[in-house]
Each structure stands twice: as C-alpha cells, then as structure tokens.
Amino acid sequence: MTDVTAAPASPARKTTSLYEVSARTRRRNAAEKRFRFYGLSAVLLGLMALIVLLSSILSQGMPAFRQTYVVMDVELRADKLDKNGNRDPADMAKLTTFAVAPLIKQATQTVATELGSDIEGLTDKMVGAMISKEAPGQLLRFVRANPELIGTTQSFEFLANGRIDGYFKGRVTHESAEMDNNISVQQLDLADAMVAEGMMETRFNWAFLTAPDASDQRPEAAGLGVAILGSLYMMMVVLCLALPIGVASSIYLEEFAPQNWLTDIIEVNISNLAAVPSIVFGILGLAIFINFAHLPQSAPIVGGLVLTLMTLPTIIISTRAALKSVPPSIADAALGLGASKMQTVFHHILPLAMPGILTGAIIGLAQALGETAPLLLIGMVAFVREYPAAPPEGLFDPATALPVQVYNWTQRSDPAFFERASGAIIVLLVFLVLMNTLAIILRRRFERRW
Amino acid sequence: MPGTWLFLILVTLSVLGYIMGHRKAVSVSGGSNRVMHSLLPYHGWNVGLATFLAGLFVMVVAALGRALMGVADGNNIALSVLTLAGACAAFYVTHARIERGYRARDGVEKMIRVILILASSIAILTTIGLVLSMLFEARNFFGQYPWTRFFFGTNWAPNFRGDSDLGMLPLLWGTLYVSFIALMVAVPVGLFAAIYLAEYAGPKLRAVAKPLLEVLAGIPTIVYGLFALITVGPILRDVFAIPMGLGESASSVATAGLVMGIMLIPFVSSLSDDIINAVPQAMRDGSFGLGATKSETIKKVVIPAALPGIVGAILLAASRAIGETMIVVMGAGAAARLSLNPFEAMTTVTVKIVSQLTGDTDFASPETLVAFALGITLFVITLGLNVLALIIVRTYREQYE
Amino acid sequence: MNDMRIVERDVDTQAIKFDCENVQVYYGDNHAIKDVNVRIESNTVTAFIGPSGCGKSTFLRCLNRMNDTIDICRVEGKLSLDGENIYDRKVDPVQLRAKVGMVFQKPNPFPKSIYDNIAYGPRIHGLVDSKADLDMVVERSLRRGAIWDEVKDRLHAPGTGLSGGQQQRLCIARAVATEPEVLLMDEPCSALDPIATAQVEELIEELRTNFSVIIVTHSMQQAARVSQRTAFFHLGELVEFGKTGDIFTNPKDPRTESYITGRIG
Structure with missing residues (x-):
C-alpha cells in the first residue's frame, strides 16, 4: 500500500453549490431528454405502422x-x-x-x-x-x-x-x-x-366465404370457399405430422439423447432450419415431393408436407422449452419410485408440459397458415373452381390456400379483385387472431409457476 | 390412393396386434400383473408396435427401392404384399414370445426409442433433402450454363426460346439494396423502441406496447405484400418519386424496403430487448452511482456491453430480409436492374426463384434450372449469416453466465 | 467481544457533512425508514450496522439519491449536504452523485478497459480537458485505489479480467476519480475473500484523509476495525449512533447490546 503515499495530491476541489445547475449539466439533461424522445418516437412509430397497416387493410377489405x-x-x-x-x-x-x-x-x-x-x-x-x-x-x-x-x-x-x-x-x-x-x-x-x-x-x-374462385371477368362471383378448404386440409396435415414428430423429436433431444457430436449436429441443424427462408422449403417441395415422389401439383398434401417441415423447428424449439420448464424434482420423484425413464417422461413430464407444447403448436400452425412463398412453387397458385373431396382422397385434389388466393387476386387486372384480396386478408387475420387467442387462453389457464 | 389404404390396413393390423398380445398376456398370467415381468398392456403394445414398425420399415424401403430403380409407379401390388408380409412376420414372432418371464416393457421402450430417434432424424433429413435437391438441379444448370457467367454476369434476360443471359449480379444487387433499406428502417426504430421499453417505459406502457409491437411479427408476409402493393407503393410514388422526377413506378426498392423494415421492427426490438435485459443491473447502478444520466449509461455502458448480441440480432434480421419473398414479389417489381435510384422497380433473388418456377416449367432448360442455382446461393448466404449470428450471440450469452 | 480489535482513534470534532433530520422512506405502502436523525462528519469513516432488512442500505442509497431510479420509492424529511438540501427541486441528482460517489456490494467494473473504467466519470462530468490530464487523473485514482502497481502495465486490458479483490479496488478507484466529497460503500467486502477484504479495509482507512466515508457492513468486526462512528439500525429505525468504541463497549440501548452480543440479527 505504499503507492498511496506516493499519490499526487489532488487539486483543490471546486466547491460548487448543488443548487446551481451547471451549464454542462443542463446540456447533459437536454441530451437526456432528446434521447428519451427518440425512444418514445420509435415506439410510437412502430405502433403507428401497425395501426396504418391494419386500418388500410380493413378499410380496403370490408366492402x-x-x-x-x-x-x-x-x-x-x-x-x-x-x-x-x-x-x-x-x-x-x-x-x-x-x-x-x-x-x-x-x-x-x-x-x-x-x-x-x-x-x-x-x-x-x-x-x-x-x-x-x-x-x-x-x-x-x-x-x-x-x-x-x-x-x-x-x-x-x-x-x-x-x-x-x-x-x-x-x-x-x-x-x-x-x-x-x-x-x-x-x-x-x-x-x-x-x-x-x-x-x-x-x-x-356469404358467398365470399363459400363460393369458389371465379375468372378474371367476374370478380363479383369470386369467393374463398376452395381456399379456406385447402388451408384447412393443409393445417390438418401439419397438425397430424408436425405435432407428433415435433414432440417425439423434442422428447428424444431433451430427455434421452446422449451428449455427443450427433446430438450437437441435430441441435445446430434445428436452429438453422428455423431461419432458412421459407421459399427454400418450396424448392424442396418441388424437387422432392413433386418431381421425385410424383405427388400431384396443387394438392393440399404437398402443401401440408412442405409446411410441416417448415414448422417443425418452431414446434421443436417451443416443446423443448416446455419440457425444460418441468422441474427435475418431479422426474427424480418418479425415478426414485422405480419408474423407468420412459415411464417418467410419458407419465409425468409430458402431461405437465402439455399446455406449453400445445401453445407452441398453435403458434407454429398460425405461422404455417399465413405462409405463401413455398406454396407458390408447388403449384397452389392454380385457378381451381372445384371443391376438393372429403379427406383423405381430397388431400390429393387440387386446391388453393388463403394467402395464395390473396396473391392470385392481386395479379389480376380488375380493381374489384384488390378489394377481394383485402377481404381475404381479413378472413386470414380473423383465423390468426382466433388461433392466437386460443394459445393465450391455454397459457393463462394452465400456466404454472414452479 | 393405394398408399393410404395400405397404411390404414397396417394400422388396423397393429391395433389387432395390441388386442391379441394383451389377450394372450392375460391368459398366460391368469389376469394378474404380478406374475409377469412386465405389466399386461406392455405385451399388447409390444406386438402392436413391432407390427407397425416392421410394416412401415418394409414399406419405406420398398418404396425407396422402387423409386431409385425406376420401376413404374403402378407396381403397387408387390409393395403391398411385402409390407403386409413384414408386418405379419413381426406380429407372429412377438406374439409367440409372450410368456411370464418375457421382458415386454424393455422391447416396447426400445421401440419407442427408435421412433423418437427417427423423429429427430427428420430435421437432419430435411436439411439433407434441401441441399441435395438444390445441388442436383443446380449441377444440371451449371452443365448447361457456365458458372462464371451466372455468378459474375451483370445482365439478367431469360428467354424461353433459349440463349438467355442469366447473370445473378442484378438480382443480388436488388436483394442487398432492399435489405439495406429495410435494415435502415428496422434497426434504428427497433433498437430505440427496445431501449425505450426496457429502460424508460413505465410498466403500463410496456404491458401495452410490447405485445402490440409483437403483433407486427405475427402478421403473415402476404399482408405486408398487399400493404406494399395497394398503400405504400402508390403513396411513395405520388409523394416522392413523381415530384422528384425519379420514376413513375409504384413497385420500387423503397416500397419493398420500407414495408420489410416495418416487418423487421419487432424482430430487432424483441431480440435487442432480451439482450439489453441480460446486461446486469449492477452495470447500470455502477454508472448511475458515478453520476451518469440514464442516456449516458445506455449509450456508454449498456449498449457497448450488449453490442455483440445486438450485432447478432441485426445479422439475423438481415438474413430474414434477404430470404423474404412475398413483400418483394408484390412490392419491388420484376425488372432486373443495376441502379441506385430507390424509386425504381428492381428485382431480387427470391422474386426470380418464384417467377422461374411458376407457370409452365421445363426442367431441362437452364431458364428453369437457374432457380435452383439461385436457391442454393440464397441458402448459403442466409445460412452463413445465421451461423455467424448464432456464434456471436452464444459467446455473448456465455459472458454473463 | 474479546476477539474484536476496536481501534480507538482520536477523532477531533469535524465539520458536519451530512445532516439528516426526520428522514422517512416508503416503498409503496411499506414504511422502510422511520424517522432517522443522524449527522455525518467529514474525514470520518461512519459504519452502518444492523440485521438484514433493517434499512441501512436503503438509507445509504438515499444519500446520493440512487433510490430515484426505483419508481415506487418515496423519501421525506431533510437531508442536507454541506447545508444544502439534496432533495431540493433545484438539485440535479447527476451533480449530486458526482459529489457523493458510491461503491457497490459486488464489484461491477464496466466491460471496458481498466483505463476506460476510471476515465468514465471524469469524461461524463467534463473534469478533464486533455488526454494528458486524463492520464494523470487515471494514474492518481488508481494509486488512491491502491491498485496502480498491479495494473499499470495493462491499463488497456479489460477490467472484468481482474480478480474479485482487484475489481473492487478498481471500482473504488473509479468512484474516487470524479473527486467526490463523500464515498458511500454498500457492503464492499461481502463478495471478497479475507485477504482482499483486508486490503480494502486498509484502503478505506487511507481514503479517510480525503473523503468522508460511509460504509454499510454486515460484519461487526469490520465496523469495529474501520470506523470511527457507528450507527445501529433495527427495523427501519436508527437505534443508536455514536463513537464506534462507545457503541461496541458501552451500548446504551438494550437492542444494540443484544445485536452486538449476537442475540438478535
């Protein structure tokens, strides 16, 4: 501690009164106010963008x-x-x-x-x-x-x-x-x-919601019937495939996978897949499901498969978070009673994580419902006037999907189709709001704090 | 579809396997769980699952073999017979082995484990499928078109009668230009919004504004595309482009960039928000204790501390902007052009993937196959950005753990 | 008590630095500090002791208005520094904190270089005009923080790379760099090992020549070792305040006696 004595004497302190706000402090406080104002404007700008976006779509689409x-x-x-x-x-x-x-x-x-x-x-x-x-x-x-x-x-x-x-x-x-x-x-x-x-x-x-699409000459007859049905079929496929596969894969990665390079690769791979542009999945669908496996074009089954692969990472990530949130003490209790690891997972951890898993699944589904780009590549932009049959055969019939129908209508010349495209967006947004509300209710209802 | 029926028969057979396995276990044990090694239902599950998995395995292998050997699609009978034979064999073997000491639960757990592993491998298979499908077709493309002209060509003029110019640079330029404008909108707004909500806003404003901003992230891109097409495009054209003499097109780089920027605001803000909140309160206290104002603390302590994470977030946003399709398809236009004027229509890699692969396509011509080369380029760029971002964010997280 | 080394130093009556009258602090509906009156002298080490949750840290944070950053916190009463009410509307907390520095429980160096950590305060308050000035301030502060010899060869290495004890002395040097008049220390040694603690305690004694130091501590031994004045807080009240020697050897209040003999706390 010898260096203390060697310390140069401090210069005489300026004794200023606290009551006098110095010019420098005033400048600093002005900078503070400006900074705060920028922040608030950014928030308001974001909210304004949301309001303008929604009101523009609503006002154009309500008619x-x-x-x-x-x-x-x-x-x-x-x-x-x-x-x-x-x-x-x-x-x-x-x-x-x-x-x-x-x-x-x-x-x-x-x-x-x-x-x-x-x-x-x-x-x-x-x-x-x-x-x-x-x-x-x-x-x-x-x-x-x-x-x-x-x-x-x-x-x-x-x-x-x-x-x-x-x-x-x-x-x-x-x-x-x-x-x-x-x-x-x-x-x-x-x-x-x-x-x-x-x-x-x-x-x-009502016909707007039930009628099929109509040709370029008659916008007044065009409806969303086929598109809604097609989207519904695709969501069925996604739900039936993505949820079980996603949950199974999360359970494996979270509970059973050994810590080795293979597991590492799978994990890195999943987080990367989540960020792959959706259009690339469309290329995959075109090359594998249509050109290689010869599934029919424009079919909800192909759309559903592509969307399944696309939503899988989302579902896996949220399911793993839900599994992780179940405290290990519960698993320890079950294992301590002599249950096998498999029994512990399926009897205790999985049921407790279920609300979280379902919330994630609904959010994944909502994401899939609004996705357009990959569907363009597998031929779902086609002009379809026939309703697809009941599943499972109907899954192989040509259909369109809600967001693709929107795109399709914007490509036509009659301005009446723009109004219908905006109207279709409203229908799509209503579905999304319903799904997200369901997810929020699920979360509120079953949320547990450990 | 015979495939569907075959699958349904297989499921029925498996259910039957469960019922018969369970029955036999009951009769062997006299209905008591105690005398058996495994609980009675496990014996049923063992038969059912074995039947199902064996059938599925044979079906997939046979179908793959058929596709690879190029046998005609109509030849379904052999496939069905093989599948059902495999399923029945598994049924018979597992059913015959049921006895008091038989460890049915071990068998079931092993099979469930196999199912779980198969499910996890789908993610890997997807990636392999993505890469292989694009590589395969891109190789065909480069067989017909020199790669130097593709990567370094400055002219994009596909011509379906052949002899096209397929230079990627104008598309790449459009992509980067749109993404740049989008980031110029999204990064300041998103970052400042995140700072305000994390550091200044009261709990009430935060409770309202945060979820509302996140709504922007949940809106499908087609909605943004339509917004660009019918609202933003005409406004930009009438207010800026025409009075300034910069063009008369409603679709433009500025339109697509601005709308994409709005889409990315919540993306940047929620990622930055997490990162800013991860900076320990002790840092802020230390700065306040020295007499720094809040904004000085944010600018000189919080942001520098969070910088790697924020850079990672911006890279992720950039990767998303580059891969975005619908907004540019509907807002940016279709003309491939190397220009600096933001009010001119330009086109991007994703737009051209869509336009070359929709409508009448001929998978032998370079004009169609170029889409796969564009696709793999896009994939590599976005993958590179994501990996870089994840590495940066991960090292940053470790710093505070 | 027998192992306690009470340093009985002669303290001349000094000028009053902080004069606190009827101070009340509320957290929402919770009355955290009740009617505290205390006078803190310059060039003195004052220790605040008391069981957990007694309000000693809360009171400390009132002295440089760090509680302003907590929305639900409300302070009443008179707190004056050199005769000026620090809660007066004219007072800018930023200027106040330049005069009343603070050192925290856990060492919290910024994720910057050692040099930049020290230079942070002088820079934001505009205390230096040139690079040479700043170099001088940094060296002087590091010497006062008794860490100069250890870091002088790596001033541009990150401050987070130092050991816990070094980090805390760096934080003290950082607080000293703005030339404060009072130094508040909130359990500065609780995250340190005994050797580092000894170094910091020695440093506190030396800082007394230039600053008035107020230290919150959990350890009665530490209070006895470093301070000349001790205040004992209990359930938000200031129970007893006086010369450290008196408090530890001859407490007037039975609650103080129970605490220092280990019966409450």
Whole structure:
C-alpha cells in the first residue's frame, strides 16, 4: 500500500453549490431528454405502422363482405329450354348457357323499358351488362334442378356486375365511369333507379366465404370457399405430422439423447432450419415431393408436407422449452419410485408440459397458415373452381390456400379483385387472431409457476 | 390412393396386434400383473408396435427401392404384399414370445426409442433433402450454363426460346439494396423502441406496447405484400418519386424496403430487448452511482456491453430480409436492374426463384434450372449469416453466465 | 467481544457533512425508514450496522439519491449536504452523485478497459480537458485505489479480467476519480475473500484523509476495525449512533447490546 503515499495530491476541489445547475449539466439533461424522445418516437412509430397497416387493410377489405344483387323476374320459356316438351333430364343436361342467355336478356329488357325510359342513351346491351356473367350459369343450374318449373315465371336474385357493385361501394363514380369503357353513366343512373324500386340491394355476402374462385371477368362471383378448404386440409396435415414428430423429436433431444457430436449436429441443424427462408422449403417441395415422389401439383398434401417441415423447428424449439420448464424434482420423484425413464417422461413430464407444447403448436400452425412463398412453387397458385373431396382422397385434389388466393387476386387486372384480396386478408387475420387467442387462453389457464 | 389404404390396413393390423398380445398376456398370467415381468398392456403394445414398425420399415424401403430403380409407379401390388408380409412376420414372432418371464416393457421402450430417434432424424433429413435437391438441379444448370457467367454476369434476360443471359449480379444487387433499406428502417426504430421499453417505459406502457409491437411479427408476409402493393407503393410514388422526377413506378426498392423494415421492427426490438435485459443491473447502478444520466449509461455502458448480441440480432434480421419473398414479389417489381435510384422497380433473388418456377416449367432448360442455382446461393448466404449470428450471440450469452 | 480489535482513534470534532433530520422512506405502502436523525462528519469513516432488512442500505442509497431510479420509492424529511438540501427541486441528482460517489456490494467494473473504467466519470462530468490530464487523473485514482502497481502495465486490458479483490479496488478507484466529497460503500467486502477484504479495509482507512466515508457492513468486526462512528439500525429505525468504541463497549440501548452480543440479527 505504499503507492498511496506516493499519490499526487489532488487539486483543490471546486466547491460548487448543488443548487446551481451547471451549464454542462443542463446540456447533459437536454441530451437526456432528446434521447428519451427518440425512444418514445420509435415506439410510437412502430405502433403507428401497425395501426396504418391494419386500418388500410380493413378499410380496403370490408366492402368485400357486402355484395350487390339484382332481383328480377325471368320467364322460363319452354320454347327455349325444352323444345321437345318432355322435360327429359338428358336433354336438360345438354342445355348450355347460350340457351338461357336470351331469357335473361329478355328480363333485362323488361326492366329497361319500365325504369330506363327517361335515361338518355341507355341501350339494351348496357342493361344486360349490368348483370354478372355468372347469371346464365346460375339460371341453368336452377332449370336443371327444377325442370317442372319450365314455362313459369320465377323471381331470381343475380349478382350485379363488379362495377355496378363498385358504384355502391364508392369504387366507381360518375366521373370515373365517363373514362371507363366497361361502365357507362347511364348504367349507374339505371342502377340508382333500380335501388329506388327495390330491385337492387347491397347486403352481406356469404358467398365470399363459400363460393369458389371465379375468372378474371367476374370478380363479383369470386369467393374463398376452395381456399379456406385447402388451408384447412393443409393445417390438418401439419397438425397430424408436425405435432407428433415435433414432440417425439423434442422428447428424444431433451430427455434421452446422449451428449455427443450427433446430438450437437441435430441441435445446430434445428436452429438453422428455423431461419432458412421459407421459399427454400418450396424448392424442396418441388424437387422432392413433386418431381421425385410424383405427388400431384396443387394438392393440399404437398402443401401440408412442405409446411410441416417448415414448422417443425418452431414446434421443436417451443416443446423443448416446455419440457425444460418441468422441474427435475418431479422426474427424480418418479425415478426414485422405480419408474423407468420412459415411464417418467410419458407419465409425468409430458402431461405437465402439455399446455406449453400445445401453445407452441398453435403458434407454429398460425405461422404455417399465413405462409405463401413455398406454396407458390408447388403449384397452389392454380385457378381451381372445384371443391376438393372429403379427406383423405381430397388431400390429393387440387386446391388453393388463403394467402395464395390473396396473391392470385392481386395479379389480376380488375380493381374489384384488390378489394377481394383485402377481404381475404381479413378472413386470414380473423383465423390468426382466433388461433392466437386460443394459445393465450391455454397459457393463462394452465400456466404454472414452479 | 393405394398408399393410404395400405397404411390404414397396417394400422388396423397393429391395433389387432395390441388386442391379441394383451389377450394372450392375460391368459398366460391368469389376469394378474404380478406374475409377469412386465405389466399386461406392455405385451399388447409390444406386438402392436413391432407390427407397425416392421410394416412401415418394409414399406419405406420398398418404396425407396422402387423409386431409385425406376420401376413404374403402378407396381403397387408387390409393395403391398411385402409390407403386409413384414408386418405379419413381426406380429407372429412377438406374439409367440409372450410368456411370464418375457421382458415386454424393455422391447416396447426400445421401440419407442427408435421412433423418437427417427423423429429427430427428420430435421437432419430435411436439411439433407434441401441441399441435395438444390445441388442436383443446380449441377444440371451449371452443365448447361457456365458458372462464371451466372455468378459474375451483370445482365439478367431469360428467354424461353433459349440463349438467355442469366447473370445473378442484378438480382443480388436488388436483394442487398432492399435489405439495406429495410435494415435502415428496422434497426434504428427497433433498437430505440427496445431501449425505450426496457429502460424508460413505465410498466403500463410496456404491458401495452410490447405485445402490440409483437403483433407486427405475427402478421403473415402476404399482408405486408398487399400493404406494399395497394398503400405504400402508390403513396411513395405520388409523394416522392413523381415530384422528384425519379420514376413513375409504384413497385420500387423503397416500397419493398420500407414495408420489410416495418416487418423487421419487432424482430430487432424483441431480440435487442432480451439482450439489453441480460446486461446486469449492477452495470447500470455502477454508472448511475458515478453520476451518469440514464442516456449516458445506455449509450456508454449498456449498449457497448450488449453490442455483440445486438450485432447478432441485426445479422439475423438481415438474413430474414434477404430470404423474404412475398413483400418483394408484390412490392419491388420484376425488372432486373443495376441502379441506385430507390424509386425504381428492381428485382431480387427470391422474386426470380418464384417467377422461374411458376407457370409452365421445363426442367431441362437452364431458364428453369437457374432457380435452383439461385436457391442454393440464397441458402448459403442466409445460412452463413445465421451461423455467424448464432456464434456471436452464444459467446455473448456465455459472458454473463 | 474479546476477539474484536476496536481501534480507538482520536477523532477531533469535524465539520458536519451530512445532516439528516426526520428522514422517512416508503416503498409503496411499506414504511422502510422511520424517522432517522443522524449527522455525518467529514474525514470520518461512519459504519452502518444492523440485521438484514433493517434499512441501512436503503438509507445509504438515499444519500446520493440512487433510490430515484426505483419508481415506487418515496423519501421525506431533510437531508442536507454541506447545508444544502439534496432533495431540493433545484438539485440535479447527476451533480449530486458526482459529489457523493458510491461503491457497490459486488464489484461491477464496466466491460471496458481498466483505463476506460476510471476515465468514465471524469469524461461524463467534463473534469478533464486533455488526454494528458486524463492520464494523470487515471494514474492518481488508481494509486488512491491502491491498485496502480498491479495494473499499470495493462491499463488497456479489460477490467472484468481482474480478480474479485482487484475489481473492487478498481471500482473504488473509479468512484474516487470524479473527486467526490463523500464515498458511500454498500457492503464492499461481502463478495471478497479475507485477504482482499483486508486490503480494502486498509484502503478505506487511507481514503479517510480525503473523503468522508460511509460504509454499510454486515460484519461487526469490520465496523469495529474501520470506523470511527457507528450507527445501529433495527427495523427501519436508527437505534443508536455514536463513537464506534462507545457503541461496541458501552451500548446504551438494550437492542444494540443484544445485536452486538449476537442475540438478535
């Protein structure tokens, strides 16, 4: 301790009053305030981004849940529908939409003469174009199902054309109609008149959730039915494969695996797999499941397998955390009673870790549900109008998936599809919110503090 | 699908194995657990599991053999017969061995162990599958197209009639440019948000803001893609690009970068938050005790102490930005271009993987196969970043343990 | 008591450094410090002793307003340093802490070099103008911390690489570098081995020539060895305060007597 005495004497202390805040301190406090302000702005910026994102999607997508319908009487003329007059189902099956189109045309002309007489420049063709191109098909299905009604006049509810629908949702205005080849101001005036007569109304659109996709020409008929079913099938596959495999693999790694290089490799491998870009899994799916194993393209089974491989690391990581959180004293107690390691794990540790495992599984599923990129590569962007059959065969039928349907619609030209894409996002987000709520409830309900 | 039916038959056979094994064990022991080595249900499990595993094993081996030898797909009968024969043999052997001293539980536990090991090996198989599938097709690609032109070519102009330019540099440039903008958004905002929430915010604000920020991380990327396409793109074009005369495209590097930055905010902030919280309170106390203000403490003590971890978090975020697909597909455009203008449409590696592998594809042409070469490049880059990040983060954690 | 070496040093009556009147501290609803009155003199080592949870550390942390960092903590009463109320609204805690330094229970060197650890305080408070000045301050502080000879050849090695005792002396040197008037020490030896403890205790005695030192300790022997004044806290109250010799040989309060003879605590 000799160096203390050698220490140079300290310079005389400045004796300053605490009550006087020095200029330097003021500067430092200003810097402190600025720093704090940056931090708060960053938090607010993040929250604002969330609000803008959600409100933009909500405001763009809500109209997709409402749809404009036209109610009109159509005379099911026997001379057009059943020339032989015998109501033979075989003849009915041969009918085409060309045969029924004149009936709709006739009905629309009646409407035009009733309501459109004082609208200048309104042509019959314009009136006909106000009905969705889906209408003849709808009429045909009705006739085939009810041949006994041929010859009568029935009231039908047809979808209005996408642009007329857009008029009632504010997407189309008189100004925009003047510049648009696909819609005219006269049609909009007639639409207003039809609303006044109760022949046209905009109401909740169940078909958006149940109908299949529709072609480029008829956005008003496009629905999410096939996509929802396809996503559901894929989630079934993921749940049936990823959960058992993930749990089994976690149990092995956490409870049984010897400490050696192989285990190390598996562990490093899993944490790396969790960060591999999802598109790379799509390449794997394409190369292995489709080109090598010859599974069908666009099938939920392939999508499910790809998503399983993708979610597996997430599930393994969360399951291992859940297993780790069970205190070793419980395992010791069971082992002390003479239970085998296997019995200890399956009778004690696994049940106690179950809530955590399920929470992780749901979060993994939610991640899989929103994944798009790998599905593009295995052909799920295809245009599918047929509902897949019931599982297990249905797993091999072509289908689409919710997020892919969104992408698909954004690639089309009619702006009405953008509204539907946003609407589909809302459906997707509702599913995700439900799943996450379930995960939170599970966690709250069964959370244990050891 | 005959495969499905075969599998269902196998499951039925296994259930039958359980029931018969259990029955025989009951009759051998007279219904008492005490006289047997293993509890009665274990004998049932032993038969059932052995049947199932044997059948599955034969089925997988036969199917693999069939695929490798190139036998036609229709030849399912031999496979079914082999599978069921294997299953029945295992059934018979295990069933016949049931007696008082038979250690059925050991057998069951061994088989469960095998199942667990098989499950763990799937992760490894996935990686092997990833690498092999891409390597195999990429080799085909490099057989048709010189690798120097791929890695160092500055022109990307695929042409499905052949004679394409497939230089990767414009794609790599687009990828790096978009990722750079994304990190310029995400790192400051995420880092400052993490600092504020960890060091300044009261418990109430933290309880609200933290989960809300994490919501951003749970939103699927397709949602961000749509947001870029219908909201951010047009706004950037009308507010910046057109008035400044920098272009008229709604899809641009700036659009994709900005939206991707928003997506990465929670990623950076939650990783940084963990890392900042791992800095011991004693460090902060030491600094406060010397008369440092909070921001001085954060800037000069907390951040330097947490720096390796934060760098690791940023590397992970970068790897995620490079591999992100949907936002760039919908927000960045499809034109391969080497340009500095952020308001111009550019394209990335992931966009081109999607565009070369969707639609009509011909797995013999270099225009399709190039996607696999791009894929393996992407895989190697992201893997490198992840491994580096994990090493940095791990050494950092050890420092405080 | 027989193994206790009570150093009876003659302490002249010194100037009052800290004057505390009716100090109350609350943690939420918990009344942690009840009505404490104490006068701490300059150039003196004052020891705070008492059983765990008696409030001695809490009180220590009031003296440089370290409790400000805890949201639910509330301090009432008058605490003045050289006649100035340190809880006055005009007082900036940052300036106060430059005057009242602190050393913690566990050595907490920053993960920087030894040099940067010492230079941290002078840098943030703007005490030096040049590199040469800073070098001088670092050397002087390290000498005062009685660690100069051990580290002078590796000033740019990380401070976390030193042994526990060296780390604690580094932390003391770091606290001294800002030229404080008072040095608060919160159980500075509890994480150290006996040899390192002896070195730190010797250092405390030497620091007294320049600073007024307040030390919280669990060990009565340590209090007896290093301090001239001792305050005994019990259940948030200051039970007895006086010359160390008096407290240990002739306690007035029965609670003090029970504690130092080992019956409570």
